[in-house]
Amino acid sequence: MAYDRYVAICRPLHYGTLVGTRACVRMAAAAWASGFLHALLHTANTFSIPLCQGNVLDQFFCEIPHVLKLSCSQSYLREVWALVFSVCSGFGCFVFIVLSYVQIFTAVLRLPSEQGRHKAFSMCLPHLAVVSLFVSTIMFAYLKPPSMSSPALDLVVAVVYSVVPPAVNPLLCSMRNKELKDALEKLLQSVQC
Template structure:
């Protein structure tokens, strides 16, 4: 133990779905279709929000950025998962694992903040409609997006450094589909209580606070909507918010459960399923959730496809 250092471990083995040897080809096909769906669906959202003039509003500006984020977020993990399933080579170097975790944390933190920004946008649009063009002008929108993308970078780099400063001397087999904090902490052969505490602190800053902000925004939105005299107005207001709420529940729910118990026993299978929700399921359903319930997006897509 005293002589153990980072040079004793040069790679990890991602076990992934190795316990299902007869389904490797099937899983590869499923995840490949999911990845293609994510790229096409979110790519169309980005394109249509850029091309269609009717969608040049703050809500769709944030939606376009969110779709781009989903493509980046998924691309951190899914290509490597596909390669592992296709080649059955589950080795990942120490450096590659740390880079994957760092980008996963940075983009995950960005998603939390961007979802909070989108909730604030809906709050201003519904609760303060007369001031909406003034408050959510283009400069403010750009600043909010830039802040969402950059705020977590130093924090997440520090979090990654903390995790990979641990000595891994018992095993290099990660019971997960990609490099993530909970399975990495299980492999550490030293006390991880300090790092677990830092994980909780970061989770509060980048998950809990944005989530509470979203809840606060929607409480005020619902109160305002219920005061509207017209049922048509109520339906329209609810329809513009319900899509965002579905994405919030999917992403925050699965991520919170996973990171609220970083080193629990016998939870490898559960963590795999939950991790797929916030890294794959949400990005896949994002275009469907936002477009199927939005007549403006559907109309813009039809015009784009017609051209």
């Protein structure tokens, strides 16, 4: 998404060649392949870890740090290395997104027209809001000190980063649609009355 916005704003005349069907298929295939690789890596490692503290988690899905707490041997180090690999690849994606948006904002701020800047920012801000929500909640979930950890808080944070961004993304991206804005305003006015 960041690449699409970057090309649309910074290289608009090349958009058709840089973001064609072939490029979209390649980007989607890369996303699916990397997700499948990470899932396979974590699943294989998780099933090889012996559990000695039971197999009950206070989560609605098996998060790796919670599974590692149930382990009783040193074999969990493979999973820790898999987590390090995931964090490094996720950080690489994050850096790519940040660099893309730095380029985008630099190009947008150079636009002479106020209307052009407004249009460009309205294209980027919904995606940036969803990415920021996802990154901030996942960082809170995995980087918070153990003293702040509680099963209820962990469950709420897991729901927020796994459910809210995918649910909010279509809504935020469609907020540029005038008909949707008008319908939402009518709905809010009828609820207030």
